[in-house]
Every structure is written in structure tokens, then in C-alpha cells.
Amino acid sequence: MFGDISGMMGKLQEAQQKVEETKKRLDTVLIDEAIAGGNVKVTVTANREVKAITVDESLLQDKEELEDYLILALNKALKRAGEINEQELAIAAKSGMPNIPGMDMFK
Incomplete structure (x- = not known):
């Protein structure tokens, strides 16, 4: 019914490996965000690490102005990091998934 089960398991392991490799690579992807005319700058990884x-x-x-600027800058950078992270991990997972009819999880 499902064809070669061992082949599918191999594909799933391959997908898992691609996801892990992508996570490691995302540690090296840096996102810079600057606000307040460049007076506050933050850098985060695509894995959301400051x-x-x-x-x-x-x-x-x-103090209050600085705290507000830090919150704004960090939120903007972390939002961008999250978008990149989700997109890259979805691509990695989809590329290694076996083709099982009716299992189009990553459209």
C-alpha cells in the first residue's frame, strides 16, 4: 500500500538531517536592525539569538527612552529572524520528505 517502507524511512532521516544542517547554518545568518537614526543597533541570528x-x-x-528603543529594535530583528527561520526550515523539511499521497503538509 505504501510502497517501500525502508525507502520512506531513509527519506525521513534525510529530511531530519537537512533540518539539523539548516539549523546550524541559520546560526551564521545575521540580521541587523537599527532604529532611532542608527543610535540603537541590534544583531540577531536567524535562530533568534542576540x-x-x-x-x-x-x-x-x-533610561525609559533607551528601553523603548531596545524593545522596538529587538522585536523587529526577532520578527525578521523568525520569518527567515520558518521559511528555511520548511524548505529543508519539504526537500527530504518522501512523496506520500495525501500528505502535502508543506505547501
């Missing part, structure tokens, strides 16, 4: 935060000294006087 790598760097740079704040211009002019913002150190106003």
Missing part, C-alpha cells in the same frame, strides 16, 4: 547590541551614548541619559 549577538550584539550597540547604543549611542546620547541615549544613556534617558
Whole structure:
């Protein structure tokens, strides 16, 4: 009914390996976001890990303003990272999936 089960299992393992390789590669994909005229800059990986935060000294006087800018910059960068992450992992998973009729999970 399902054809070669061992072949499908091999394909599933291959898909899992591609997903793991993609996760490792996404650690090297950096997303930069700057706001407040470049006075606040953040860098995150596509796996949503914060790598760097740079704040211009002019913002150190106003704690609330700095906190607001950091939240905005981090949220923007993490949103972009999440989109890239989901897209890349879906591609990796789909490329290794066996062709099982009725199982079009990743359209």
C-alpha cells in the first residue's frame, strides 16, 4: 500500500538531517536592525539569538527612552529572524520528505 517502507524511512532521516544542517547554518545568518537614526543597533541570528547590541551614548541619559528603543529594535530583528527561520526550515523539511499521497503538509 505504501510502497517501500525502508525507502520512506531513509527519506525521513534525510529530511531530519537537512533540518539539523539548516539549523546550524541559520546560526551564521545575521540580521541587523537599527532604529532611532542608527543610535540603537541590534544583531540577531536567524535562530533568534542576540549577538550584539550597540547604543549611542546620547541615549544613556534617558533610561525609559533607551528601553523603548531596545524593545522596538529587538522585536523587529526577532520578527525578521523568525520569518527567515520558518521559511528555511520548511524548505529543508519539504526537500527530504518522501512523496506520500495525501500528505502535502508543506505547501
